Amino acid sequence: MNFPFFIARRYLFSKKSTHVINVISSISVIGVAVATMALVIVLSVFNGFHDLVATLFTSFDPQLKVVPMEGKTAPADDPILTQIRMLPQVDVATETVEDQALAIYDDRQAMVRIKGVDDNFSELSHINDILYGDGSFSLHAANLQYGTVGIRLAQTLGIGAKWDGFMKIYAPQKEGQLDMMNPDAGFVVDSLNSPGVLFAVKQSKYDKNYIITSIAFARNLFGQQGMLSDLEIRLKEGSDLQAVKAEMQKIAGTKYKVLDRFEQQEDTFKIMSIEKLMAYIFLTFILVVACFNIIGSLSMLIIDKKNDVVTLRNLGANDKQITRVFLFEGRMIAVIGAVIGIGLGLLLCWLQQQYGFVRLGDSEGSFIVNAYPVSVHYSDVAIIFVTVIAVGWLAVWYPVRALSKRLLS
Known part of the structure; x- marks a missing residue:
């Protein structure tokens, strides 16, 4: 001892x-x-x-997100993105276009984040689990474009889950100079209807700023035809997230960055x-x-x-x-x-x-x-x-x- x-x-x-x-x-x-x-x-x-x-x-963010290393957008038909989509572990892939805009309803207005998504967004995310209202999640019907608004943004604009009439969305023109004699000509203006629901992520970043709509509406509003801000991906069950992420990053090289949920909210x-x-x-x-x-x-x-x-x-x-x-x-x-x-x-x-x-x-x-x-x-x-x-x-x-x-x- x-x-x-x-x-x-x-x-x-x-x-x-x-x-x-x-x-x-x-x-x-x-x-x-x-x-x-x-x-x-x-x-x-x-x-x-x-x-x-x-x-x-996790109710809003995708498992993986592919974003450009330089600039805000990238071509939607980029062969690199196509190769990533075709990986056998990928279950759902959604293109998105996202940018700032001004929303006006009646006499109220707010700076908002317009997020345009593909029709399969509800399959990619858990958006249906965080909806409030009598309607259902919808992006468009015929010529009508719907916008699902964050619950705190709805309070700012003075609307409920179902609002009457149109919500005007303003975005600055991407090209040309602003004519001070006719300032309205410097903006692209479009309208959104109510799908009868609001979403509540219970995070101010989303609930206070975001409107989810169709990608066609966002591309037209921001002048981004044929472009995307990022590619959001959900993997098949049983897939090794980190292994698939590493494989995607290898394909993406230095042109794109592959982010998991924690990296998407890095700050x-x-x-x-x-x-x-x-x-x-x-x-x-x-x-x-x-x-x-x-x-x-x-x-x-x-x-x-x-x-x-x-x-x-x-x-x-x-x-x-x-x-x-x-x-x-x-x-x-x-x-x-x-x-x-x-x-x-x-x-x-x-x-x-x-x-x-x-x-x-x-x-x-x-x-x-x-x-x-x-x-x-x-x-x-x-x-x-x-x-x-x-x-x-x-x-x-x-x-x-x-x-x-x-x-x-």
């Missing part, structure tokens, strides 16, 4: 001659455990919000990742402060065991072994605190998942979810455990060596 470890274990669990040392040792364990528990809970809540946002985007998820990292760093600083209790506990233990040190030396222990006794003592406190903290953190996360004790607000339905979402990623738990052990071990290394030299000499 490791001699220093054996002695350190005896010291940790045995009664000390001075009772306050036991109290300080207990406080050290509690401090490390609380900091560890906080790390588990906070990072799990960030994971919960991350996963929640990801599920909200959102990058901000969330940075926030999670900052929370981890700040809580690690708190953990470092908690580890100073271990130093205090070890300092008093070293003073208390001065007589024992003489005995250990008489038994043949050298100064290095004696120093390792107290190092093991501090490290065991860190390990015990880490295990207790992780256990408590996982327990509280489970209780929050099951019962939602900590709520986002007093009113039911005020938020997308009523309680703070929690998602435990065991890779985070492993990182937390390693962090606690590393901080605890480093925190006691120098002080123990210094105190040992001064007090045990």
